[in-house]
Amino acid sequence: MASASSAQFDPRIHVGVGAERVTHVSSTDYPGVYPDDDHAWDLARFKQRLAVAVKRLSNRSIEFDIVGVDASIANSLRRVLIAEVPSVAIEFVYVWNNTSVMADEVFAHRLGLVPLNVDPALMESKETPSAQATDRNTLVFKLRVACTRKPPPLRRAPPPPDAVFPGADDDELYEHAAVRARDLLWVPQGEQEVVFARAHPAPTNGDIVLVKLRPGQEIELEAHAIKGVGMDHAKFSPVATASYRLLPHIALNPSNPIPPRLADKFASCFAPGVIRVDPRTKAVSVDPRAVRSDTVSREVLRHPEFEGCVQLARVRDHFIFNVETESAYEPQRLPFEAIRIMRHKIATLRAAAAALLAGTGADAEAGGDVQMAGT
């Protein structure tokens, strides 16, 4: 691959990282930019360069590389993940009783932020916010909690005087001292018992503290969860973070090698393991597999003795995605969802543009002018 980790700096494929500025930021792979290169869209050539590789996968996050695409494509996937992949969250809260210290609207907002384990594919979106709630588009949760004193025999001995948080034993003194996410109880409506038979709707993490109570305080409410998208409210975003960074590239200058006595100092300017120092000859080289963990801190550029020895860069078309989720989606499913939504956007616009083309063609035949907007 062109991005061998210590190959020389090439402004066509690398973004330069200097002490005070970045260089060669914009991509130049367009027709007419270079006389010797075509750069017109060619699917076969694109597929040849394209490489997607999953690197790490957990139950909550995924790291994968996309190589060979433009920043606009990588960014479209990132933006769709954050703002347009739907998820389910509490949107309407009907408070019957709330004698806690937290105001209704503050508590309702907190409820909205609780991640739910509901697969959005099993629900429909409401057409408009005021549309009729049905068992297809709304989940109902009930929360009814009252805090009471536990009977004295169950109390433990008072906390030792050196306890840092004497109040930490609330749960031993009181019943329901904290309202937690698991206290939200799903009330099946209509056919939901069948649709959600595999996994009953509930918060993904039952331990989230929603509000704290004291004896005599109680909360009773009904919460309606709907399917929405992150552009409406961040609570609907299925990802905790969806970000990418460019692969770091360290180009050593072969005509200006690092002196053996400075090899270890040079290596210490980078993240551990990125620079290999031969124990015998003290020759310096870049570890191609470890280079992705470099932070491109530019520390090496602060030392005058290394001037001209190294060029820091990033590979312009090598995107390292990191996606974390706390939603019902398994992390490996999110890229599929993002691409599905992008394709849906393209299909919608394509149909409209094709209709426009048919319309302008008909107008031209009738001797009419192009249909103009806003005239």
Next chain:
Amino acid sequence: MVDAGPKIKIMPGAEADLSAATYQIFNETHTLGNALRWMLMKNPKVEFCGYSAPHPSENLIQLRIQMYDNLSSLSALLKALDDLETLYVSIEDAYKASLENDKYEMWEERS
């Protein structure tokens, strides 16, 4: 959030043969706008292509396309949309292949 109405309109001032035109695309953002701009610029017959999101309170983007040889910008737009579709399909296929066949680190995360 999503306004009803046409998805795409041609703004006043377009050439009669559509060799140069600005399109208003409704309910779209930089997400599609920038990707589409890039794909249009990959077309050697496109003299100029740029897009803007004029104001955050208007849920639309404007896409300007100018063509060489008096070709139709609308046909170029349709071609770019088709090419963009195949691009995302290729990424999806490559990702699916990697997910199913590659060896990668699996780990358990406490939430």
